[in-house]
Amino acid sequence: MVLLAAAVCNKAGKAIISRQFVEMTRSRIEGLLAAFPKLMNTGKQHTFVETESVRYVYQPLEKLYMLLITTKASNILEDLETLRLFAKVIPEYCRNMEESEIVDQSFSLIFAFDEIVALGYRENVNLAQIRTFTEMDSHEEKVFQAVRQTQEREARDQMRKKAKEIQQRQRDMAKGSRSGFGSSGGFGSSSYRSDNTVFDPTPVEPVKSSYSQPSKPSGPSKALKLSTKKKDVDTFVGQLESEGEKVVDSNKSMSTTVAKMSTPAANQESVHIVVEEKISVTAGRDGGLQNMEVLGMIKLKITDEKNGRVKIFLANNDDKGVQMQTHPNIDKKMFLASSNIGLKNPDKPFPLNTDIGVLKWRLQTQDESLMPLSINCWPSETGSGCDVNIEFELERTELELEDVLISIPCPSGVGSPVVGDCDGDYQYDSRAHMLKWTMPVIDASNKSGSLEFSIAGHPDDFFPVNVSFVSKKSYCDIQIKDVRFVEDDQPVKFSDEVLFYVDKYEIV
Template identity: 20%
Template sequence: MVWFITIKFQVTFIQLEKIKYIYQPVDDIYVVLITSINSNIVEDTQILQCIVSVLSQRLDGITEAKICSDVFVITDIISEFCNFDGTCEKLTSSDVEQNLAMQSQEEELYFLELKQKKNDAKKLAQQKASELSAEKKSREKMEKQKGKEQRAIDEKYQEIQRIQQEEMIKMQEEEERRRIEKEKKKETIKMKKGGITLGKQKKILFDEEEEKNVLNNEDNSASQEEEQQQPNQEKKVIKEKKLMTENMIIKLIENVSCSMYSENSTCSLSLAGSLSVSVADASLTHTPITINHYELPLKTQLHPQMDTTAFNKDHILIPKTNAKGYAIGSTPSLLIKWSYTSTDNESLPISVTCWPSEEEDHLSMTISYETKKQLNNLRIIVPVKENVIVDSCEGTYNTEDGLEWIIGNVEQGSTGAMEFTLNDNNLRTDDMFPVKIEFDVDQTYSGLKINEIKLDSVDTSIQCTTDFKVFP
């Protein structure tokens, strides 16, 4: 046993009845070795000197402060000299340094396990970083693709609006031309005023073809009246006036577009619609028109002359009190526009999947579909024209304006597939998109329709049906 004590006098050893104390002064510290009475004093002195030498080297001098702060280091050094059975070994400083530098089997196993844990943690961190990087790239790609699809939908919607505006301008120009012609014929065509017959309910809506026939009859009768006698002329005029006073023209148009812009995207649907009205008499210019509560979340836009409160509250189309009201004549004026876009497969009437494949010298693609409701004249169009070989097709096809897969009328739950090959090394998968889906429906896709037309002069409701046009 080795003690460190502070002492004011110097001796070599102290011998008692059973033990002896061998000590050596080091500055103001004494290192004491306790041995049995029968031990060799010379060997004990050498061991003590060796202990002091090693401690001085490892602690850079033996002081009370260093002894208190480096207890474990001192314990390791002493344990190299003194065994647990009470014997001591005579070692040199180099022997002790070598023994202290050696590692036990348990230490080596511990350090190996620690190193393995560090390597595993490093690999896990790298794997996680790779996953996060891949997820970030995938998210950026999806956002980029989504932005591309949204831009395409917006462009399609703007194109539809432009076409509608052009149609309205043409209709207004035609109406102005007809109005000028009628002004010229006023001297020869006499029309007496009349009103709507309220004694019975009538349908006050007719289609565009009937309107054209009525207008043509007016023009033809005007030219013939100059050659006919006055009684026949007056009879013809009365008949024409009856047609105009008993009818209201309602024109409902919807443009529906469904496209798929890449193999990983879903089908996107774009819809734009409008409702126009004209009346035959000034008494009908403020007639309320009730439309149904449609299910789709349509974005509606009313004409500034229409009553917004009545529409938002009860879905009633009626001009404001101080507004001019509906157009009088054969050309309807626009009352309301609506639009709708969706990439949600659940809201689409058909699900289309594309499976493109790039080979060394050709491209191939398989297209499959599944309908969710009954569709008429279903067609799927791929924007490729040349070097097309159709390997299999459920239906017919033509390649005049792109590869058009003509499926026809299908029931709800119908499925089908077409496979084709492109022998062109310059084409890539993106050249086969966008894929367009066109179809006809038996009613407006938005579900919007006329419920009721109610005369404002008396408490009489006139039930009516609606003719409409849906353009793919």
């Protein structure tokens, strides 16, 4: 089917929102929508009407219509199925089918429409996938938020324990000062300093300096148990290391990697641009790429009102054939002609203090040469188990991959693998039964490496192999060249950052 446009209109044919999937003038789409109510036959139960050139497929939504405009050559059954999916999307964003609420949610609805149809053809998606794509849910962000919440919770617990310790010290010193007063019959220098310490609004430092030998508390103090848990953990870690286990602080390594991906760039200018890409790869263990998908987006954030009316100059060096799509409010003709991004109405500024997605692109392929990193895993059965050889090769040498982690599953209950040769570093997670092979950087000067190990098991035990990495270079080689004012074409100071990361990368 070829879908020309999707619109939500009222019974008079006035468009509330409309998304065109082929080149079409505003007057043309308004004319088609205005003609729609006149073509409907009252009293007949139909879901479509036709003219000499187009077909209208519609579904009532209380006082409104969900309307698709297609060519007459399209499959009516596919049209109706697509219409039902469009109609299901509307209630996801609008509780009441009112014009005002449709207008309020127009951007969200248009983004959802774009996930259903691309370049006039229906995408193979369902409602749950559309919700996931439009929410742009990030696993890395969830991990970062979880780590940060854990750190904040631990800091609050530490603060409470410290406060109890300080209060206990104050009570102990108050007891000591009262006993000193009873024996001497007056305010001695020691008692005077002790009293000042008790009522000092910041008592931590004076405790150490002015009361050098406080009396011991009569009962057990909770403050004495402050480091018990940490000592137990340290003792347990020491036992593991003495038994040959290599222990790494997972929270530290996780937070370091996530921070690289989630922390905003320092010294952001009032015009800040983010080029973000994520890749999903599924490859076969015997070679061959089953599927690879790269989703990218350029997000613009403006924090100064005087820089609201700008246009962005791109250097589009893509040679892989990605499909690009601009935001509905972006001048598409200007982008196609010169790769420049600006608003359709140059008199209007971009919204302030909001991350705006102005351009998105997609690449889906089964071409092995487009894989950024190829992984070959060769398990060979021996009399006592398996010898496993695994190697990587950087296929796209223009990329620089950082924090590369290759995770190889191992069979349980057979002990740790015996590693014979390794480029980079490795560690064995005995709880997850996973051998983790890490490289800080893979680039043109360090584009290949290998790992060999032996362990009891069967060749199928070592799959799927999972890979993760981040990169500060765009996979599709889309770069921000310049930003200029619309009025006088003068340059605008801007900052930009690039983030290319893995959503899923596995060899099955």
